[in-house]
Amino acid sequence: MSFIYKVIDHVQLAAPENSEETAREFYSGILGFTEIDKPASLKKNGGVWFQAGGIQVHIGIEYPFVPARKAHPAFRVGNMADLKTYLGEKGAEYREDDRLPGAKRFYMTDPFGNRLEFLEWEK
Known part of the structure; x- marks a missing residue:
C-alpha cells in the first residue's frame, strides 16, 4: 500500500432537529469543548461542531433521529x-466500567442518548 492512515479527523454524532442549543450546553458547558465554525456551505444542514485539543465532534441533524x-x-x-x-461539579452522570484490562474508563450519554466512552490507559 502506498497510503497510510494518520488519525481520525472527526467523529460525527446525530441529534434531533433544533437541538443545537442543547448540544452547546452539553458539549461546551459540561464537557468543556469549544464550539468551532462550520463552513458556510454546510451551515444550512443544521448541527454544530466542537473541538478539544486535536479532537473534533460534529453534531449533525438526522431525520428521523x-x-x-x-x-x-x-x-x-x-x-x-x-x-x-470536574464532571461531578457539573452534575453530570457517568457509569464506571472496569471490564477493559489496563484501562480506567467510564461511559456517559449525551442529551440525545448517544453513548460516549472516556478512557485512560494505565502505564
Whole structure:
C-alpha cells in the first residue's frame, strides 16, 4: 500500500432537529469543548461542531433521529480523576466500567442518548 492512515479527523454524532442549543450546553458547558465554525456551505444542514485539543465532534441533524446506543466514540484522556471531579461539579452522570484490562474508563450519554466512552490507559 502506498497510503497510510494518520488519525481520525472527526467523529460525527446525530441529534434531533433544533437541538443545537442543547448540544452547546452539553458539549461546551459540561464537557468543556469549544464550539468551532462550520463552513458556510454546510451551515444550512443544521448541527454544530466542537473541538478539544486535536479532537473534533460534529453534531449533525438526522431525520428521523435514532441515538447511537452501542456505536460510540472513545475519548482518551489524561488525569481521569480530575475529569471525574470536574464532571461531578457539573452534575453530570457517568457509569464506571472496569471490564477493559489496563484501562480506567467510564461511559456517559449525551442529551440525545448517544453513548460516549472516556478512557485512560494505565502505564
